[in-house]
Structure formats: structure tokens, C-alpha cells
Amino acid sequence: MEVPIGVLAKLWSFISFLPFFSLLLLLGFLKAVVIGPIVAVIVFIGNSAVIIGLWPAHLFWTYYCVIKTKRLGLTLKILVLVILPVPLVLWPVLGILGSLLLGIGYGYFSPLIATFEAVGEHVVDKLYHCFTDGCWSTIKGACTVVSDFLDVCFYSYFSYMDDLSEKIADNEMPFDVKLSKIPGCFLVCLLAIPIDVPAIIILAFLKSPYMLLKGWQRLFHDLIGREGPFLETVCVPFAGLAIILWPIAVIGAVVAASICSFFLGLYGGIITHQEDSLKMGLAYIVSVISLFDEYTNDLLYLREGSCLPRPNYRKHPKHSAPPERNRPSEQDKVEINDNLRLTSNRAKLAPQRSRSLMKAIHQLEPIQIWDWLFRSCELNGRMLMSEGLISLADIEECIIIGRCKKLSIRLPAWCILRCLLRSAKSDSYGLLISDGVELTDFNWPKDKVLGWLLEPLLIMKEQIKGLNLDENEETYLRKLIMTYNTEKLEDWDDSGFPLDDNVRRAQLQAIFRRLQGIVASMSRIPGFRRRFNNLVKALYVESVNAASSNQAEAMLKSRKKNNILLGSREDNKHNRKERSISLDIPKSSCEFV
Structure with missing residues (x-):
């Protein structure tokens, strides 16, 4: 669209905008008044029920894991046990109050914002969407909020506590404080x-x-x-x-x-x-x-x-040295920034401010990283199912019993490992998450949780690049990470991995351990379990359809085979009948003929 130039043009643009904005604001406010209380009640009651229902289990399991853990020294453990009643008592109060504020904020602002989004340039039938957008979607979003909150309180919390109570290595020292x-x-x-x-x-x-x-x-x-x-x-x-x-x-x-x-x-x-x-x-x-x-x-x-x-x-400020990897030079950074600016047709119209609009435009959002990960899990899941590395029993175990550790950890770990292998082979600075999209320091989402994952992944990419693995080794790595326990060197021998160098095996083992630890941390983020369960259900439907189609093909082949055998049997009967008739004809008739 054309930007108004001049005082009169800008003034007319502002005056003509006012009635349009006022009508949208009034409509969004009416929708928020109707939908807001419903959403607030859903979020408040749902989250409060989760908090109150799981609070006794949280109380017992927290004390049990703190007492059992070897990661904390005796002094620190006693100190934590003394302080624990304060957060455990405050948690229901603050959680219920926060749920109420969250329900009110989400219930009232989501329909309002959806009303304004309905007038976008790419929206068809804007009038219809102005009235409908933000109503049913906000109610479903409230149910999703309660579902994700349940996953965090039930799965993520107990997963963190299980990690706390796990045994530590022999060379690992527990955290402790000195009484002095x-x-x-x-x-x-x-x-x-x-x-x-x-x-x-x-x-x-x-x-x-x-x-x-x-x-x-x-x-x-x-x-x-x-x-x-x-x-x-x-x-x-x-x-x-x-x-x-x-x-x-x-x-x-x-x-x-x-x-x-x-x-x-x-x-x-x-x-x-x-x-x-x-x-x-x-x-x-x-x-x-x-x-x-x-x-x-x-x-x-x-x-x-x-x-x-x-x-x-x-006393001694710590200066963390940057990791050894192919960092771009200052000239490369300037060229990258220039390319980012040139990709937008409106770059010349954007004002030059300290925070560049181009950086905001090309900055990847966390939802884009999640979309890539789950899309990659879906594609690789289909491939692994066709190869037999993921069976129908594994999927049923995840859906029915709830044991998804193999799929929820190993499948995303293999997808990220493939990304690291592809990025290492292409000698790229960042991570190639898809065709034409490279994840670097420039476009990495400004999200603290995801920000903790970038540096370890880039370091692992450089380590994999130094190993220089071939295609045969990559094939066995896929089998190894999906089927065997990568922490045991004995399983490497059983998998048929063609690498005899124990040093390289130990390096790969360390990469696998860190990669699975990163995926385990990612699986505790709100929304991960919900999206992964939807992915597993989709794979289950495809596997059932594939099994039924294979069974139908097998039945069709067996039916055709039976028809062929039946036809040959009928022909044999017919031939035997003709031979028997010919044998019953008297010799005189034969002589007459």
C-alpha cells in the first residue's frame, strides 16, 4: 500500500481511520463481554482443579525426591527441606490467583485482537470473520491452556523431580553449601x-x-x-x-x-x-x-x-570464550544484514531506528521452530515405520499405556541429529532446518528457553563435522539411536556399527547423551506433549491404514491364487470327466465312427 506523504494526506488518513477503528473496537468489545466470562471460568476452574488435585502428590513427591537425591549435599538438603514448606504453601494460592488473571486476560483480549486480525489483506469475507473470529477459537484455546497446564503439572514436574532423584556419576560432586x-x-x-x-x-x-x-x-x-x-x-x-x-x-x-x-x-x-x-x-x-x-x-x-x-x-570476572566454530567475519555479517534488508520491498520506507524493522521481520518465531521439529518428526516417523524401526506396538504403547519415552525422546533426537549431519556436510554457519532456511545467531528466536539450546547444538554440529561420518555410518546411527541404548558400548557391537575406533564411539556417545538431554528438556515445555500426542495419533492412523491395506492386498492375492487353483481343479475335473466318458463308449461305436 502507498504511504501517505504530506501533512494533509497524513491527517486525512488519520481521520478516515477513526470510524473504522471505532467500529472494530466496539465489535471486539461486545465479543469479549460475551466470550470473556466463559473463558475465564474454564481456565480458572480447570487450572484450580489441577492445582488442588495434584497438590498432595506434589507435596509428597517433592519431599521424597529431595530426601532421596544424591545431587545435594547434607547441609544444602537440610536447608532445602526447611525452606520447602514456604513455596509449597504459596503454590496453590499464587497458582489459583494467576489462573484467574490468565483466564480474564485471555478471555477478554483474545476476541478483541481476533476482531482486528479479521481485516487482514489476505482474509476472505472480512465481514463474516469479524463477527466469528475469536469466539469458538478462544473457547478451544482455553481448553488447550488447561490441557497444557495439566501436562506441566503432571508430566513435566514429575520428570524434573525424577531427574533430581537419579543417581549421579562416581566423578560427579553433589551441590552443597558450607555452614560457615x-x-x-x-x-x-x-x-x-x-x-x-x-x-x-x-x-x-x-x-x-x-x-x-x-x-x-x-x-x-x-x-x-x-x-x-x-x-x-x-x-x-x-x-x-x-x-x-x-x-x-x-x-x-x-x-x-x-x-x-x-x-x-x-x-x-x-x-x-x-x-x-x-x-x-x-x-x-x-x-x-x-x-x-x-x-x-x-x-x-x-x-x-x-x-x-x-x-x-x-573477585575474578568470568569471560566465557566463544566456541570454536566457523563464525562469520565482520564483512560477512555486513553482507548478511544487507541481504536481509534487500529481501523486503518496503525496506526503503522503513524508518532507521536503533531496532531495525528488518530484524523484526526476519526474526524466526518460536512457533516456527516447533512447527519444523514436529513436521520433521512426522516425515521421519513415516520413514522409520516403513523401515521397521518404529513398530505399531511402540505407537500403541505410547497412546494406550502412556509410555512415550522411546518415541518422545528418540524420534526428535534423530530428527535433530539429521539436521546436524546435514548442516555439517553443507559447511553452513548455522543449522539448516529446511530448504533455504538457515537458523543462525541473527534469526534465532529471542526466547530464553530456546536460546539455551542454540549454542550446544552448534557445538555438536562442529563436533560431528570433525568426525566426518559416511553414509553407511549414518544408516547405522539411525538404527542405533532408535533401537539400542546409546550409553552402552556393548549395544554398539550388537547393532553392527562399522566403526571400531572406541574414541570416536565415545565422542558419538557423548553427543547422543547431550542430544537426548536437550530433547528431554524440550519435552517438558508446555505444548510439547500435546503436539507430540497428536503426531503419534496421526502415525497410528497411517500405520493402521497401511496394515489394513496390506492385509487387503494379501487377501486379494490369496483370493486370486485360490481362484487360479480352483480353476485348475475344475479343469482337471473336466478333463477327468471327458476321459471317463471316452472310456465308456463301446468299441462298436468307435468302429462305426
Whole structure:
């Protein structure tokens, strides 16, 4: 679409936009009034039932796993057992209150946003979708929220606790604290709460008016000039919605800063224990206020740094060296950024700001990574089923009994391993997740959970690249990771793996162990179990259809074979009958003929 140029054109664009936006806002508000209470009740009652129903099991299993674990030393274990009643008692209260707020927010804002999304450029029959979008989908989304919350409370939580209670290796030392350090840590925590918490809350309140005015100025500028994130027609209605809801976002930021201030202050006790110095803990109490001030300055595009004092609270600052891999040079980075900008036809119209719009456009979303992973699991699952590495019994065991450890860990692990192998062979800087899509530091989703996975995967890719595996070895790796226990070297001999070098086997074994650990962590993320169960059900339907078609083909072949045999038997009977008739004819008649 054309961007209005000039004061009059921008003013007319703004005036003509007002009635359009007002009607959409009124319609979305009416839908939210009808759908919101229903969704709030579903989320509140569903999550509350899960919390209350599983709370006795959580209470018992938490204490059991903490007592059983060898990962914690005796002192730390006693300290955890003493502190545990506080979070266990607060969990039902905070969980039920959070469920209520989540239900209200999701129930009222989802229909409102769906109404504005219905006027997108690629939406057919906009009038129909304006009235229907966000109604039934929001109710189904509320049920999905309760289902994912149940998976987290029932499966993910117990999985974490099972990992805590597992046996540790002989060379692994348990986490523990020294009794001599506890008084200093406790003192720092007592001082940090009355100092850091009020200071951080005051800074958040002082900067909230600037955040409110700065955000309104940016939104009004983008709305009137159709610039920035509101260049697209579909995004224009969201400008007015964002202007109205921006004060709520500012209040939410202040509340989040107030909540985080407690954790930032209590972290001083950890600093005191790590550095074994009360002086370093006291220095952290002063420094954390300056760190928060600098972070908010960067967030609001204010001056860099902070005028507040920041003493050093580390005796030996740790500088993590970057991993050894093919990092692009500065010239390559410039070329990549230029290519990203040139791929958009509207790059010339976008304003030059500190946060480039092109980076926002080409930044991959977490949902895209999940879509690729489950699509890859579906395709590889079909292939592994045809090869017999995944049987119908494995799928039935996952669906009926609920034992999905083999499929939910090994199948995604093999999919990611194939991605690593393909990326290593192509000598790419990042990860090739599909044709023409490479996952790098530039387009990796700005998600903390997924961000923890990028660096280990890139390191494993470089390790695999150094091993230089051939196709025969890759074929056996697929069989090994899906059928055998990769942690036992004896199973490598039984699988027929053609590699006799125990050093390379140990390297691959370490890669498999880390890869399965990453997948195990991914399986605990909300939504993973639901999507994987849907994938397994789809594979089950395909396997049943394939088995029935194979059975039908076998029956058809056997029927044809029986028809052939029956026909040959009839021919034999007919021939025998003719021979018997010819034998009954008298000789005289034969002579007469």
C-alpha cells in the first residue's frame, strides 16, 4: 500500500481511520463481554482443579525426591527441606490467583485482537470473520491452556523431580553449601530486601511516565505516518488498540519490576556464597541498582550506562570464550544484514531506528521452530515405520499405556541429529532446518528457553563435522539411536556399527547423551506433549491404514491364487470327466465312427 506523504494526506488518513477503528473496537468489545466470562471460568476452574488435585502428590513427591537425591549435599538438603514448606504453601494460592488473571486476560483480549486480525489483506469475507473470529477459537484455546497446564503439572514436574532423584556419576560432586558461609549469605539477603527492593521499585515508578509518553509518541507517529510496524494494512488497527492498551503494558512492566526486585536482592546471598566474601555480597547490593538502571535506560533508549555507583562484586570476572566454530567475519555479517534488508520491498520506507524493522521481520518465531521439529518428526516417523524401526506396538504403547519415552525422546533426537549431519556436510554457519532456511545467531528466536539450546547444538554440529561420518555410518546411527541404548558400548557391537575406533564411539556417545538431554528438556515445555500426542495419533492412523491395506492386498492375492487353483481343479475335473466318458463308449461305436 502507498504511504501517505504530506501533512494533509497524513491527517486525512488519520481521520478516515477513526470510524473504522471505532467500529472494530466496539465489535471486539461486545465479543469479549460475551466470550470473556466463559473463558475465564474454564481456565480458572480447570487450572484450580489441577492445582488442588495434584497438590498432595506434589507435596509428597517433592519431599521424597529431595530426601532421596544424591545431587545435594547434607547441609544444602537440610536447608532445602526447611525452606520447602514456604513455596509449597504459596503454590496453590499464587497458582489459583494467576489462573484467574490468565483466564480474564485471555478471555477478554483474545476476541478483541481476533476482531482486528479479521481485516487482514489476505482474509476472505472480512465481514463474516469479524463477527466469528475469536469466539469458538478462544473457547478451544482455553481448553488447550488447561490441557497444557495439566501436562506441566503432571508430566513435566514429575520428570524434573525424577531427574533430581537419579543417581549421579562416581566423578560427579553433589551441590552443597558450607555452614560457615550461611550466616553471611543470610545477612546479605536481610540487607538486600529493604535496600534493593524499594530502590528498584522507585526507579521503575520514576521511569514509567517517560515509558508511557515515549510509547504513545512512537505509536501515534507510526499510526499517522503508516511507518514502522504499522506499515502493513493489517497492522494499522492494532496501532489504535496499542495506544489504548499501552498504559496497561506500562503498569505490567512496573509490576514485573517490583516482583523481580525480590529475586534480584536475594541473589546477593548466592554471590556471597560463590565468592566466599561478605564484602562482595554487600557490593552486589549496591551494584544491582545500577545494573537495573542501565537495563531500563537501554530499554527506553536513554543515555547509555548509569550514574549510580557500581562496585565490582566479583573477585575474578568470568569471560566465557566463544566456541570454536566457523563464525562469520565482520564483512560477512555486513553482507548478511544487507541481504536481509534487500529481501523486503518496503525496506526503503522503513524508518532507521536503533531496532531495525528488518530484524523484526526476519526474526524466526518460536512457533516456527516447533512447527519444523514436529513436521520433521512426522516425515521421519513415516520413514522409520516403513523401515521397521518404529513398530505399531511402540505407537500403541505410547497412546494406550502412556509410555512415550522411546518415541518422545528418540524420534526428535534423530530428527535433530539429521539436521546436524546435514548442516555439517553443507559447511553452513548455522543449522539448516529446511530448504533455504538457515537458523543462525541473527534469526534465532529471542526466547530464553530456546536460546539455551542454540549454542550446544552448534557445538555438536562442529563436533560431528570433525568426525566426518559416511553414509553407511549414518544408516547405522539411525538404527542405533532408535533401537539400542546409546550409553552402552556393548549395544554398539550388537547393532553392527562399522566403526571400531572406541574414541570416536565415545565422542558419538557423548553427543547422543547431550542430544537426548536437550530433547528431554524440550519435552517438558508446555505444548510439547500435546503436539507430540497428536503426531503419534496421526502415525497410528497411517500405520493402521497401511496394515489394513496390506492385509487387503494379501487377501486379494490369496483370493486370486485360490481362484487360479480352483480353476485348475475344475479343469482337471473336466478333463477327468471327458476321459471317463471316452472310456465308456463301446468299441462298436468307435468302429462305426
